[in-house]
Amino acid sequence: MSVAGPPQDARPLWGKRREATHGGNHSPFSFPVRVYYEDTDAAGVVYYANYLKFMERARTEWLAALGFPLAAFEREHGVAFVVHRAEIDFLAPARLNDILDVTVEAVDRGASRLVTAQEVRRGDEPITRARIALACVDTARWKPARMPKPLQYALEAAI
């Protein structure tokens, strides 16, 4: 799935998600997270920004499962993934000691960008749902960079 034209930040990332989820016959990558005190706030629920931490943990484990452990990736290629847009719906509160599943699916990809659709679920109940647009950047100059070819191929197969 190639991307042509200008960056699409002004358009809702969310719209394509359903097709991506239902159209494929593979289940998304999933990573478990336990909710500890550090994740919660005085309202008794997970603090809203912390779902973004959970989602990044899952993306990191997903990339590692595809054969791209983060530290090696950056050391060998001098590139990193940087989030440049996030859209998150907070659907229900998660609470202390919950075991959550965090899913990752690549739903769009270009030579230097990647969009993931991610969910945090407690059993069958969706807790948060997000679209995260990432850019591959050259860490020395902090400029967009092409993803290494092997990662491009791996993502191609994953979408």
Next chain:
Amino acid sequence: MSVAGPPQDARPLWGKRREATHGGNHSPFSFPVRVYYEDTDAAGVVYYANYLKFMERARTEWLAALGFPLAAFEREHGVAFVVHRAEIDFLAPARLNDILDVTVEAVDRGASRLVTAQEVRRGDEPITRARIALACVDTARWKPARMPKPLQYALEAAI
């Protein structure tokens, strides 16, 4: 500015922002934040989820400036603001020791919901930009609740 119809989560919150910013003749509420080590990550920049912390600090100070200190608000009225959708564009990285300004503007409001447009800036340079949709909830039942009237009036005047 009243809100009719169903929840608008599926529509981009972002679209209306420009009018709100340029149409008014007031400048938005602004709150300064210094970047400490705790805010940064190994890529040498502010960790993406932490901008949501900065934005909540600014919302809290803005509500306090409107006469609604958070703790009193919850104790007296039994209600709290919960984020139910966030859209964030990460435009440029902030770094250790930067002094940032975080702005808040109310751009939409209903009896139990509020949408803020927020920016994190370093001088004139935009760093992140977000739309945050908040719901006023009854903290005992975690259900939508009408905002207290004085807050509704204060927000009416602020939009």
Next chain:
Amino acid sequence: MSVAGPPQDARPLWGKRREATHGGNHSPFSFPVRVYYEDTDAAGVVYYANYLKFMERARTEWLAALGFPLAAFEREHGVAFVVHRAEIDFLAPARLNDILDVTVEAVDRGASRLVTAQEVRRGDEPITRARIALACVDTARWKPARMPKPLQYALEAAI
């Protein structure tokens, strides 16, 4: 092992550690933690306060392994563990993507207090080492409370 006399905050908790570690013939409870971006800072290493998060995760999993899952514990007994003193030595930096092991040993215990010795290790290399003194408190009044008897027995067996 009962505790008599005044709170011992003024004395070094650290001193007894070696006996506890070497005297027993059991290995301590251990819990793995992967280092993500969220854990690191702009110096390229794990941010110092975050080791306390890792240590609490390990304590939570250790209590769960002893049969005392945190949420149930608080709901049924109305008590929680609160840290009242921590001594931490930061021996070496952990870095992005490291897999760490976090150990927990109960080294002292009273009716309403517990002291854990904890280490964060990367393979055989110690990264941080801590003594954490916890108090069991009644969460309604935030006052010291006796631990539930079954937990006292479980800890007795674990020391």
Next chain:
Amino acid sequence: MSVAGPPQDARPLWGKRREATHGGNHSPFSFPVRVYYEDTDAAGVVYYANYLKFMERARTEWLAALGFPLAAFEREHGVAFVVHRAEIDFLAPARLNDILDVTVEAVDRGASRLVTAQEVRRGDEPITRARIALACVDTARWKPARMPKPLQYALEAAI
């Protein structure tokens, strides 16, 4: 105040604090912190690790007030302060919306090390109290380094 002999990690750092506090006729540097949701946990109080964040904010502001802004310090001298030991007493819980004062005093100093005594207070009430031992390290090699002379003089005057 010079430091002779081996590193003093095995000895309680706490013991000397009172003299340092009462012996001088200057009041310690103090920095205000507001407690936001991000700082609290599901027990309704400030999460224990977050006091270390508050203390580092105060140390950073204190160094800046002495003329050593952190980023410039590292850029010009290639050195940073790293915590190598912390002792913290958690005396009372802070809560959402509290305004806290965080103090910093240098209580011991060598050519490459610094010990601060710090308190978090709510008005006159002590909330946490800590001794933090820092090492000045060369950030390229992560080895102890002498503090730049101007900082040594500034600290000399401050103790």
